[in-house]
Amino acid sequence: MTLASLVQRARRLTEGRHRAVLGIAGSPGSGKSTLAAALLAALGATALGAATAHVPMDGFHLADVELARLGRLARKGAPDTFDVGGYVALLRRIRADAEEMIYAPAFERTLEQPLAGAVGVPRSARLVLTEGNYLLLDEPGWREVRAELDEVWFCDPHPAVRRERLVARHTAFGKSPADAAAWVAAVDDPNAARVEQTRDHADLVIPGAVLEQLGPP
Ligand SMILES: Nc1ncnc2c1ncn2[C@@H]1O[C@H](COP(=O)(O)OP(=O)(O)O)[C@@H](O)[C@H]1O
Ligand SMILES: [Mg+2]
Numbered sequence: 117m118t119l120a121s122l123v124q125r126a127r128r129l130t131e132g133r134h135r136a137v138l139g140i141a142g143s144p145g146s147g148k149s150t151l152a153a154a155l156l157a158a159l160g161a162t163a164l165g166a167a168t169a170h171v172p173m174d175g176f177h178l179a180d181v182e183l184a185r186l187g188r189l190a191r192k193g194a195p196d197t198f199d200v201g202g203y204v205a206l207l208r209r210i211r212a213d214a215e216e217m218i219y220a221p222a223f224e225r226t227l228e229q230p231l232a233g234a235v236g237v238p239r240s241a242r243l244v245l246t247e248g249n250y251l252l253l254d255e256p257g258w259r260e261v262r263a264e265l266d267e268v269w270f271c272d273p274h275p276a277v278r279r280e281r282l283v284a285r286h287t288a289f290g291k292s293p294a295d296a297a298a299w300v301a302a303v304d305d306p307n308a309a310r311v312e313q314t315r316d317h318a319d320l321v322i323p324g325a326v327l328e329q330l331g332p333p
Contacts, residue, residue, distance in 0.1 A: 117326050122151075122269075123158045125320070129266050130167075130242045135213040137264060140247035141318060142271030143308035144193065145282030147327040148247040151271060154330045155245060169241035171210070173248025175221035176203040177230045191303050192228075195250050195310070200257040207264035210237055210244050225289050249307060252314035262317075270318035273327050278308075 129136035138155075140148045152170050159168040176199045183189040188197050209218050222234035237244060250258050251268050262268065282304055286296035315321060 117322065119154055119158070119326070119329060122322070122326075123155060126155055126159060126243060126245075135211060135242055135244065136266045137207060137210060137244045137246060139251040139261075139265040139268035140245060140271065141249065141251040141268050141311070141314065142247075142273075143278060143311045144249060144304045145278045145285060146271040146273050147278075147330070148271050150330050150333045151269075151322065151327065152245045152247045153333050159243060166238055166240055168243045168245065169235070169237040171206070171220045171235055171237060171244055171246045172222060173198070173203055173246060173251065174223035175230050175235065176200065176206075177223050179229055193249075193303055193307055195253060195255065195258060195307075198250070200250075200261070204257070204260045204264065207246065207261065211264055213239075215239070228289075249311050250314075252317045253310070254314070254317070267319040268317070269320045269322055270315050271327060272315065272321050273324040277324065279305075 126138055129138055140152055142148045149172070156168050156170050160166065177192070178186075178188075178197055178199055180189060180192075183192055183197055188194070191197065206218070206220055209215065216239050218237040219233045220235040220237060221230045221232045223229075224231045224234070246265070251261055251265065252270070253259070253261075279300065283293070283296045283300055286299060287293055291299065
């Protein structure tokens with residue numbers, strides 16, 4: 117397995133008649149966004165415009181104001197801190213393939229909040245990449261996500277590498293090293309444990325050795 121073979125497999129998904137949606141799942145910090153960016157760079161543009169779009173599940177984080185109201189702010193990132201219904205509805209719109217432009221929200225890391233209208237999916241996009249922790253979760257709401265995806269790939273890095281990068285990302289976005297480590301232990305690790313249980317449902321598991329070849333984004 118190489119990036120080239122993954123690109124080829126992704127391209128094959130677009131050979132059918134319908135718009136293809138490829139899911140990339142994995143734990144927090146497992147390399148989903150890095151892989152999506154590499155695929156996007158390889159499959160991005162044709163003479164007809166953007167041929168591939170990238171819609172992160174992250175954009176469906178509930179806003180802090182709603183998490184506070186629900187009493188879930190302290191475990192932001194858990195499955196019940198996302199608007200899964202909104203995500204499924206967006207995936208259905210994408211698959212319906214009837215609109216010139218569909219806008220999706222993104223998760224803005226400096227704000228640590230979702231931002232509406234941040235990601236455009238133009239009609240020209242015949243492959244839509246969507247990445248997130250819970251694409252394979254077999255639970256009410258999340259179950260409906262899988263039905264909208266042609267394939268789901270699972271990023272499976274070495275656990276120690278993943279954890280180290282996750283802590284580094286938290287500190288890069290403003291947490292102290294102690295706060296970052298505490299957040300990973302209290303919130304990210306339990307979420308990762310739930311994600312890891314879904315690995316066997318993936319169509320393809322991408323090992324750490326392949327993810328390492330992608331290099332830092
Ligand atoms: N192959 C790699 N080499 C070095 N750093 C990497 C590599 N892949 C990912 N990273 C870094 O690790 C962190 C987590 O990767 P990311 O793709 O954001 O994971 P996810 O989207 O699954 O949370 C990011 O800070 C990213 O820059
Ligand atoms: Mg990501």
